Amino acid sequence: MRMNETEKELVEMVLSGRSEAFEPLVTPYRQPLLAVAYRLTRDWEEAKEVAQEALLRAFKYLGRYDTSRSFRNWLFQIAANEARDRLRKRRREADAAVEAGRESIRNQGPESGRRAREFRSDIDNCLSVLSAREREVFVLRDLEDLNIKETAGILGISSVSVRVNLSSARRKVRDVILAKYPHLEEGR
Amino acid sequence: MRCRQAKKAVPLLAGGDLSPRKAQKILAHIEGCRACRLDLEGYRSALGRVKAAAREEGLRDWSDPEWKGLLARIITEKSAERSPAPRLRPRWAMASGLAAVVLLAVLTLVFRNSIFRPEGTAPAAGPEVVSVTMVSQETGLQVVWFLNKYFEWKGDNK
Numbered sequence: 001m002r003m004n005e006t007e008k009e010l011v012e013m014v015l016s017g018r019s020e021a022f023e024p025l026v027t028p029y030r031q032p033l034l035a036v037a038y039r040l041t042r043d044w045e046e047a048k049e050v051a052q053e054a055l056l057r058a059f060k061y062l063g064r065y066d067t068s069r070s071f072r073n074w075l076f077q078i079a080a081n082e083a084r085d086r087l088r089k090r091r092r093e094a095d096a097a098v099e100a101g102r103e104s105i106r107n108q109g110p111e112s113g114r115r116a117r118e119f120r121s122d123i124d125n126c127l128s129v130l131s132a133r134e135r136e137v138f139v140l141r142d143l144e145d146l147n148i149k150e151t152a153g154i155l156g157i158s159s160v161s162v163r164v165n166l167s168s169a170r171r172k173v174r175d176v177i178l179a180k181y182p183h184l185e186e187g188r
Numbered sequence: 189m190r191c192r193q194a195k196k197a198v199p200l201l202a203g204g205d206l207s208p209r210k211a212q213k214i215l216a217h218i219e220g221c222r223a224c225r226l227d228l229e230g231y232r233s234a235l236g237r238v239k240a241a242a243r244e245e246g247l248r249d250w251s252d253p254e255w256k257g258l259l260a261r262i263i264t265e266k267s268a269e270r271s272p273a274p275r276l277r278p279r280w281a282m283a284s285g286l287a288a289v290v291l292l293a294v295l296t297l298v299f300r301n302s303i304f305r306p307e308g309t310a311p312a313a314g315p316e317v318v319s320v321t322m323v324s325q326e327t328g329l330q331v332v333w334f335l336n337k338y339f340e341w342k343g344d345n346k
Contacts, residue, residue: 019263030255035247044248052258059262122241141203142235143242148205163200170199170231177234 007071014062022059029072032144036076039139040083042124050086054079069153073146077154080136087132125180126173134169137162142170189217194224202231283325294320298335 013021026033033054038047057078058065065074123143127135133155140151141162148166152159194217200206201214218224250258297318320333 022263023259026259027255031247031249034250038247039242048250052262055258056262056265121245122238123245126238141205142239163205166203166205167196167199170203170235173238174199174231174234177237178230181237 008067011062011065011067011071014059019059022062025071026055026058026075029075032072033075033079036139036144037079037083039123039143040080040136041086042127046086046090050079050082053082057082070150073150073154076140076144076146077156080140080154084132084136122177122180126176129172129176130169131165133157134165134172137165138169138173141166189213191217191221191224194218194221195227198224198228199231202228202235279325287322290320290322294318294335 007025010021010025014025034047034051037050037054038044041047041050054075058075065071127138130138136155137151140146140154141148146154148159148162152162155162194214197206197210197214201211206214218228316336318335320335322331322333323329
């Protein structure tokens with residue numbers, strides 16, 4: 001998906017100082033950007049922050065944008081980078097919290113954990129078993145329906161790496177789904 | 189083709205991510221291999237289920253005021269970056285500059301009445317005593333100097 005002429009003109013207008021052209025440039029991606037951010041973070045508040053940051057950076061660094069590329073994918077790339085940084089930070093904080101409260105979690109027993117898992121959606125259950133890279137690849141390729149090349153471009157990795165991560169992500173997702181719905185194994 | 193090779197390619201085949209040639213090879217194997225066929229069906233069902241769940245998830249959107257506010261903020265922040273507020277000089281620099289101006293004015297007054305007066309001429313009518321007040325902007329301390337017309341110090345804080 002390459003940039004269309006209207007977008008190119010809007011980018012040039014913003015770069016020449018007409019900031020008001022930024023709104024028509026990004027409005028078509030208003031919802032898709034938020035959706036990608038949500039699927040990567042699985043938290044609406046965080047998704048909004050990620051999308052906001054992506055828009056802010058897009059405006060700030062529009063001069064560095066290569067107009068031969070898709071503007072949407074460039075926006076998604078910024079959002080994916082931001083989401084990755086936040087997830088990394090969140091994981092570090094969670095690790096520290098688990099370490100600190102290991103005793104209290106142990107006291108709650110396995111029942112509370114099982115109950116929490118039951119209330120999570122299928123998507124949450126699947127994404128929770130994926131590594132950060134697998135999750136990004138799976139979200140962009142399978143949930144956002146981008147192709148392998150676009151996914152690679154957004155994540156700044158090779159197509160081979162996308163295929164490797166996609167394979168292992170789909171394997172893990174299948175295992176989670178089949179564990180919950182065993183009848184699907186026979187294709188019913 | 190063996191099952192081991194097919195099993196490696198099945199996850200990509202299930203999502204339609206293999207080249208037509210490679211897909212054809214795997215499908216040829218799968219036709220005659222029940223285990224691999226079930227494997228492929230399992231992947232397709234699982235993927236279908238997750239994709240359907242993603243479609244049904246009901247993704248939210250920004251409210252219009254939220255979106256407009258966000259864009260306005262972004263544009264304002266960026267514009268502020270483009271024209272940064274003028275940097276204020278440090279206080280001490282301003283105070284010293286002011287003191288220098290005051291001192292220069294006083295010296296001009298004093299010397300006009302003494303050095304540049306021609307020999308034998310009567311002194312011009314003017315103040316016999318000049319006072320200079322310096323005020324610190326930071327502490328509020330005032331220092332007053334009294335000088336006679338020959339620029340001789342007469343004392344301070346009188």
